[in-house]
Amino acid sequence: MAHIRVSVLGPAKLEVDGAPVHLTPLSTRLLVRLVAADGEPVPVRSLRREVWGLNAELPGQAQRDRNEVQKRVLELRRALDPERTGEGARVITTDQLPTARGSETTYQLVLRPSELDSAEFTELVNGALHAAPATAARAFADALAMLRGRPLAEVAEEPFAAGLIRRLDELRDAAREGLIRAQTDLGRPDLALPVAERMVRERPDDPRAVAGLAALRALLRERHGGELLRHRVPGTGTDVVLVRGDLFDQADANLVVGFTDTFDTATEQDVVISRESVQAQLVERVFGGQRRAFDERLRVGLRAFTPVGTESARDKPRGRRTRYPIGTTVVLPVDGRRIFAVAYSRLGNDLVARADPAELRLGLERLWPTVARYGLFKPVAVPLIGSGLARVVELDRAQLVNLVIGTFAAYCGHDPAVARELRIVIHPDELAAIDLAPVEACLRSLDGAGREGRDGAGREGAARGAG
Template sequence: MRLTPLTVRLLVRLVAAEGEAVPVRQLRRDVWGLADEPRHLDQRNRNEVQKRVLELRRALAPGQDSAGASILRTEQLVTVQGPETAYRLVLRPEELDSARFTAIVSHALLAPPATAAHRLAEALSMVRGRPLAEVNGEGFAVPLVSRLMGLQESARRELVNAQVALGRPELALPVAERIAYDHPEDAEAARSLDGLRAQLRARHGAELLRHRVPMPDQRTDVVLLRGDLFDQEDCNLVVGFSDTFDTETAEDLVISRESVQSQLVDRLFAGRRRQLDDKLRTGLRGMKVVGTESVRSKPLGRRVRYPLGTTVAVPIDGRRVFAIAYSQLGNDLVARSSDRDLRLGLENLWASVAVHGLFKPVAIPLIGSGLARVTNLDRGQLVALIVDSFIEACHRHPALTPELRVVIRPQELAQTDLASVEQRFQELVLGLRATD
């Protein structure tokens, strides 16, 4: 409702009385700023009060004069100077936001954490600016403003405690930031904020980046992680191979002992290379063969070549190791690859994950950065290529995986610029919003 300024002041004055009757003389002093006059001279001022009361009653109950009068009642107070007219605002708690706010907060401060968090968030959502801002600084408003501000402060601090108790420091953080902003000298608020930030940093652990794939009908995260691929024990793993799927590491002649393939043999197959070879042979049965080298041309290692992009899902302990061929092992035993070969391999990898991945998280190393020699891309560009191909695959395969983890070794991190990946996600989110 649009009310005249004086009528707004009258309403706020009656609200500040918190259900008590306010004499006309008091209203004239507080709302109009008029000094008391002898009773036989103040009739005109009384008429002004009555005029505003009538306007307020019509606003409170449009077209219902009797209802408006029952909400804003006229009463007679007995004073030493005789009877005096007074007005009382009669509202149920649910009809007055400050009363509802008080009731919700009072109940929530005694409730267990889950209930408290829900009710306190509801109460704080009602707050817009300072209470009774229309009469800021007026003496009659000070008690109510002070009480509401105190309740608001208690609600914010208890909401922080409740969210922490529920293990949701990320929801407590913006509330704690607001408290610290409003109370820059409050050492306890500063300590609470520092503690929440430290807790959230610790939660990330080795995570370097985490983003939700910006697709409205999927919940898939992309995570960049500092660590060891083979420590991801809850994941399917991706391991790069050459087109011959060699695993021989003797004397570092065919496959380097430092390679991911060699670690795969040692970490997941306890050094039993032939067990891995048997699983690879089983997976390669029926796969297209593009050629077979002679013993003379390739005296060491395997001689059957498969197309680049060939992917074998190797089962082990209830998960899969996806062996992906994205490099060509020359007869000189040097692996060579390119960004085009890597992209082809990734496209085939995601198709295989969609069929054989059991909808588990997938962990992939920074393939292409090591002995496969994808030299035309730096490490940051390799990460971006992996992420881009994965996001494209999410459009083709709706139930691909709940999470992709790109695992970067600590010694590679300093040479890996992740800005391009962050920029890519920003572009994708902006593009999705534009489409919406």
């Protein structure tokens, strides 16, 4: 039995056993006319008028017309059944219709739903309308993917096709609306947005479509909040996201806070550490201003690391004197999440913090393995590290962001499960000073093929940021 596929959801085409079958324009129009009958028999008189465009009845014309229609039907049956198995007669049946002028031959197209794309489309949409959201989303998407253009394109302006075309258009709109609803119910309004936008492009005067798009955009704005950019790291389940906001408002995320190599926290008179620094805000906003309790936890965490030196009281009369390697990362559990205190700058004996791009890179490269090990695969939020009192003056803000992204992506090449999301938090006061175009370019550079490609892209993006 041949596998037949008639497609009319766009320019008509016929396939038999997966191979396209060429039809003459007249045979194509005949096939589409039979499809437009929607399973009903069509008299020869109607076919002669609607396919051939013949209305006049001259002496002997009726017989000639019957012969011409019969010839084209035979041609179509042979196209449907090249192996002459009898499928052609099964697909296009012949019957006699009693009329006042005698019996009239009729032809009827009999196709299974799997053999006619418009029938399969109808079944998919109707089934999806009563399905649960995940099942409905898949079915609606599959149905809409079948549309290749205007249904019954060859006879789209003919009155005999108007009913079926109208029904298919209504099903298309129902599928689009259903897909938008299902994706929204599943928490994926971003996947619904292109569907809503297309509906409005095609029906700009439809108030329902316009209102639906506006509601969807409002939902996305609310959902994304201060989100500026988002990009999936290839080969991982991790997104890199830039958001406008405050680091300490990221309640669902682990936090990265940069320290100097002495891990100073004293803010008295703004001599050692500024009260405006991220470190000072960490003590105040996360640890309730209990600096001594925080210092004790920090001191316990630092026991696991070997100092690289100790300053004398004469050389460094204020602040702590024990120095730790750049990249030293102390993990501080707080309310089910983690604070990663990482040393990426050096505090001079003059109490001025300084870091160069190489030290910042080293600190970040040593940070990510600790995040992967202790971060519980939670989102990790990072401030615009190096832009403030650390004085990484060689890099602008976009280059600093790219350095964070590049080192993170490079480590993901070794361990794809570092964190569910890298969230780079840019304070609103800093947003105007950062050009996001180089950051977008760095994110696009991550789209390499394979793990090795990702490593190279990440290092290249970071190198551009540090250049």
